Amino acid sequence: MKMLAWLGRKVGGALVVLWLVATAIFIGVRLIPGDPAEAIMGGPGSQASAEALAAARSEYGLDLPPLTQYVMFLAKLIRLDFGTSYALKDPVLQVIAEVLPPTITLALISLAAAWLLSLIFAMLAMRATRVGQWVGNAVEIIAAAVPHFWLGAVLIMLFSSMLGWFPAVDNGTGAGLVLPVLTLALPLAGFLTQLMRDSLSTALGSQFALAARTRGESRLTVFWRHGLRHAALPALGLTGWAFSSLLSGAVVVEAIFARPGLGRSLLSAVLSRDIPMVTGIALFSALVYIVVMALTEALERLINPAGAES
Template sequence: MNTSKASLTRSPGVPGSAARWLLGKAGGGIFVLWAVATAIFFGIRMIPGDPAQAIMGGPGSQASAEALAAARAQYGLDQPLYVQYFGQLWRLATGDLGTSYSLKIPVSQVLAELLPPTLILAGLGLLVAWVMALVLAVISTRSGPVGSAVASGLEIVSSAVPHFWLASVLIMVFSTALGWLPPVSTSTPAGLVLPVVTLALPLAGFLGQVMRDTMATAQRSAFALSARARGESEIGVLLRHSLRHAALPGIALSGWAFGSLLSGAVVVESIFARPGLGRSLLSAVTARDIPLVTGVALVSAGAYVVIMALSDLGERLADPRIGPS
């Protein structure tokens, strides 16, 4: 009777805790988006040059003073800085991302075309990195001292390799020397292999180091010893217990990892001539295309916030000991 009363007392708190968790995530996401929009607004305006010239096609357009003045008036660039800032925040809050200075089309249209290729690239990179990290973690904990040393060395080296160097090596080996894969990204699955591996390999080295330590601890833990005492094979202990515990830190780091892949996409998409947000962001910064830079940065930040929330939720589902807070 006392137990039932206690359970009834505790049960209303669970939805409340989940609601607080959701509100906390939503509030944190709004703050991140505001901070990104503010940093982009003031950061771009600190770059030398006149935004009106970017609107008119750049310094080489030889636009007249009257045309530049008209562009400033049309886009509100002749107003005080604080008026421009709050005006932009209001437009962003209402979903108006503006029109790209360089492309002369709505930023929302540009994002609708470029977001899917980048999300596919980052998503596949995260999946491949997870598979590589788990394989390295299993090899380093199950293959003896020599195999462990080799796997650990591969993890350390791969985590320190920069994307631009790795991409160059992969192109020289698999495209130029062997001719197995195209040197630039194409619409075929083969065109995705080198960009995905370039993104995934450094991340796999980092995740592998974290998973290896957790897996080694899990294999020496009391529940693993108890499973072996019940007659469980080493493969069974690995699949049913060790891999689950090794995946927990990887799940917790998946949000950060996805953000790292989005930043790495700037380099990878440029090297492999792949359309996407990263390559467009680099071009937009060069052209001082303020609306496009802001739109790409906000969409990337929004994707990062969502993935962070999903990774947090996945960690709570994978480990029942972590409850809503």
Template sequence: MTSHRGTLRAHPSILPRIGVRLFGAVVVLWAVATVTFFALRLIPGDPAQAILGGPGSEASQEALDRVREQYGLDQPLLVQYLQQLGRLATGDLGVSYAQRTPVAELLGEQLGNTLVLAACSLLLAWLLALVLVVWSSRGGRIAASVGNGIGLLAAALPHFWLATVLISLFSTWLGWLPPVSTGDASGLVLPVLTLAIPVAGFLAQVMSESLLDALSSPFALSARARGESRRGVVFRHALRHAAVPAINLSGWAFGYLISGAVVVETIFARPGLGRTLLAAVTVRDVPVVTGVVLFSALIYIVVTLIADAAAALVDPRDRVREDAR
């Protein structure tokens, strides 16, 4: 009976949070669709020419007028915007101008490649960050300073420069790994390293600061007073608290990895959403650009929700607050 009543009491606090999250997700997607629509309209050039193959197609004025009427490009800008919102609200992403393929089908073919790249990069970034944080926490002030410097340097590395260095080292000089995507695991290593290293540096910086605060907190001092070693305090108590801010930022990190895929997939000739987006912008393929941006925003929202849930599970303070209610 008590458990049932407790569940009933929990519902009023859970449902508003779910509602707020869903409303926030809708607002974000609407804002992304709006900004993308008007930003693409500011790009010089005629969308009708892009549909017919670009300026080099030498399309006749009659053909251009027919395409503008077919795609609603002869309507006022506000009408075009409202029509696009209506289509997006029904899940209709349109048809690619360049490839004459439904955008949803085109993105479905490329989505898996980018998600694999981003997920592997995030896992490797977490592993590198944890190793760096644990090593620096056990080595005293000098190791802490060196670890902080390594994290700061890694976080500042641009993708195109890091990719060039990794290709020169592991492909050109050592010959261990292919410089471009080969469709197997070996072709995934360098793109993953390129994306993971900067994120690892950022996560390590966040966790290092939180770990220092956790080690000086009362629960850590109490554990040391009971005779527990510094290593035990770090692994059993402090590291879990230090990981919470980094987990909260994992949603942002995943979005950063998705955006970084534009550069990395192009450099390593790897198929995916990033390379598709760059090609679509080049030929002014408006439906594909809109679809990729919306897909990326939706992925960011979902991963952020997962990260929030994971942080709540890891942080014992959340459970204490729920019990207090």
């Protein structure tokens, strides 16, 4: 019964969030300067006649009162009808299905890389001197605060232009994935390391860790068997947020490295006032966030049932 109640709360909360996101999108895209009918006809450069623009507004209901448009908009979403892309002339769900795999791949690899880097940094911090810990803390803060566009440009200049190790743009190979992954993973790794390092310090100084040391367990064993589990829980709770931040960061990273994906498609849709594409991608991103957050909470309950019940 507790699981059913938890699931019911999650589904109800998800529906409310999706409705709020849909409402924000409906309002936001209509505040963007320009005429949506021009986007339907191919953009301002299409030189569509006034009659053609009027026909497009009538066909897509853009000449109706805003409240009527809003009700029709929600009714279509309930039927999972996201419409057809103005620019691509293809169904929105079909376009999302085509551009989603590269973005999901980039986000998952970046998340794994961020976790790996944060574990390495946390282990180094455990063995570092006071000066080393101060330097490491400064590096973590800088890494967490670095904007993706600046970091991507620096990585391209260093590893592509100067050293020639990796391509500056995505070429469909593993080498072309390295710089985009580092651009997304390094800021997140800095944030996770800060969180894990503080929790790890508390865990290793706790009574259960001291008791394990008195039983003869080594410092490294205590770190892996006791400290890491408790230190990772706060960071694990932010994994859903981290994955969603990687999806939003993909908008910048995919544009910098000319990589096809959901983020680049969203940027193009916003610039061209492709309302169906903006709506579909934004709602799908919100749904991914909700699902990942629910899975993360379920994993927390599995690892620490007592903490989840409290």
